[in-house]
Amino acid sequence: MNGGHAFALPTLQLKFNQTKDAHLTLGNVTLYNMRIVDGYICGTLIDYYDFKYLDYYKDASLITTFVNNNAYYQQEYRQLKNYLIIFPIRIKID
DSSP, rough: TTTTOOOOOOOOOOOOOHHHHHHHHHOOOOEEEEEEEEEEEEEEEEEEEOOOOTTTTTTTTTTHHHHHHHHHHHHTTSSOOOOEEEEEEEOOOO
């Protein structure tokens, strides 16, 4: 970093209790515009929708891995277009 300082960005573990769809859809997301408003953490999660190959024996359940890897190969053969997912969040601070 040309004379700058290297630092680690904080990470945030999110668990989506209401739906498994968000849990399975969102991967490595970036949180933008985080703020606290009236006792809630608010912001926007942005994820570039793409797939990485998963190992059938260690990364996830067999069904999840099968579906993921099917999408991965479609992506590799340019049969699946990548896109951005923009996911607004509002989390109550306990």
